Amino acid sequence: MHEELGVQIATVSAIHLCRLGAGHGEESVRFSAWLVDEWKGTPANAAPDEHDEIRWFRPEEVPPLAHERMGPALVEAMRNTRA
Secondary structure, three states, X not given: OHHHHOOEEOHHHEEEEEEEEEOOHHHOEEEEEXXXXXXXXXXXXXXXXXXXXXXXXXXXXXXXXXXXXXXXXXXXXXXXXXX
């Protein structure tokens, strides 16, 4: 996570929620979501040549995603993991 986000996370606090790949070649998109409760530093796109955007989201802040079922599934996973 440090290489991608510029933050140090508490490994025990990180839960991988999902990974999605769609499209082919230059049109491909990869989405990976993690639930992280503890970290040090400020998240930033430390690899801008590899990522369009990286940031933290609360369940109510998740924007519309390219795959129509991914957003609701991600929000449900986030809420269920926190329960």
